[in-house]
Amino acid sequence: MFAELNELLNASPERPEQGKLTLLRDTKTDGSFLVHHFLSFYLKAGCKVCFVALLQSFSHYNIIAQKLKLHKLNVCLWIPSLLGLLPRGFQQFSQGVSLTAAKERGQLVFLEGLKSCFDVFFGEEQHVGQTNPLQFVSKDGSNLKTMYEFVRTSLMASGSDSWKCPVLLVDDLSVLLSLGVRPVDVLDFIHYCRVAVCSQLKGNIVVLVHSNDDSEDEENELVVNSLCHQSNLILWAEGLATGFCKDVHGQLKIIQKGSSELKAEKNLLRIYQYKIQDKNVTFFARGMSAAVL
Numbered sequence: 001m002f003a004e005l006n007e008l009l010n011a012s013p014e015r016p017e018q019g020k021l022t023l024l025r026d027t028k029t030d031g032s033f034l035v036h037h038f039l040s041f042y043l044k045a046g047c048k049v050c051f052v053a054l055l056q057s058f059s060h061y062n063i064i065a066q067k068l069k070l071h072k073l074n075v076c077l078w079i080p081s082l083l084g085l086l087p088r089g090f091q092q093f094s095q096g097v098s099l100t101a102a103k104e105r106g107q108l109v110f111l112e113g114l115k116s117c118f119d120v121f122f123g124e125e126q127h128v129g130q131t132n133p134l135q136f137v138s139k140d141g142s143n144l145k146t147m148y149e150f151v152r153t154s155l156m157a158s159g160s161d162s163w164k165c166p167v168l169l170v171d172d173l174s175v176l177l178s179l180g181v182r183p184v185d186v187l188d189f190i191h192y193c194r195v196a197v198c199s200q201l202k203g204n205i206v207v208l209v210h211s212n213d214d215s216e217d218e219e220n221e222l223v224v225n226s227l228c229h230q231s232n233l234i235l236w237a238e239g240l241a242t243g244f245c246k247d248v249h250g251q252l253k254i255i256q257k258g259s260s261e262l263k264a265e266k267n268l269l270r271i272y273q274y275k276i277q278d279k280n281v282t283f284f285a286r287g288m289s290a291a292v293l
Helices: 003-009 032-044 059-079 080-085 087-095 101-103 113-121 145-155 174-178 183-200 218-230
Strands: 021-027 046-051 106-114 164-171 204-211 235-240 250-256 268-276 281-284
Touching: 003 281, 021 032, 021 183, 021 218, 032 046, 032 059, 032 101, 032 164, 032 204, 046 059, 046 101, 046 145, 046 204, 059 101, 101 106, 101 235, 106 113, 106 145, 145 164, 164 183, 174 183, 174 218, 183 218, 204 218
Parallel strands: 021 204, 021 235, 046 106, 046 164, 164 204
Antiparallel strands: 235 250, 250 268, 268 281
16 A cells, blocks of 8 residues: 555554545546555455456456565665564554455455456356356346345355455446446446445445546446545546656545535545656655656
């Protein structure tokens, strides 16, 4: 996870919020770095995570998680003599997260969409009593009930679980539309997941969607606009209007919704620019890039 983003959001893995829907939105840029942040954040927080990965394979996310893990270790390796002086909590924080270890201990439930689609199309048999969550791609292409049931059962607490609040993470929701799912069915899926995860289980949902202001894809824009109204927090990554810049890769709009109970409370909008590095992302106010200063 990215410490600077946690500071901007006033978030800490020691005290994760509950009952929230967070929308990750990108326009003319790749906002997947936000997915990697929240995946690492909630695993580090000790939450049970169901990751519906429709875009990339497990190895892709695991490699990036390892890079972020190495970045945290390098903080200590630069000054090894200080490692013993650091508080125990910081030493644990510097170790990052391992997706493989999280799967093995039951903290991470990973649905690999690419593999599941392959199994559906090429007739790979499921284990007895199991149903492929993406079986809808071979039928009418709209019924997401099996995927909802997969999410619900994955996050239901068992007697041996000691995890904190459950979390559903989806990367990315726009893929469902590309697979022929109707917008109303995508929104119904999110609605039922909100009821189960946010309301009943007091957990959180984080979804990524792609958007384009001048796009003619009305179905995608319908889903994006509907999710914007439902979300408690929106992180909107946008490409620069001026084009490519090696020192500034884009801007991030952070929209924090006012409380529904306090109608007079307005939404809070903040805008930052960012630069994606090999193992980190830095954020700064507009026009305050290190290259400019």
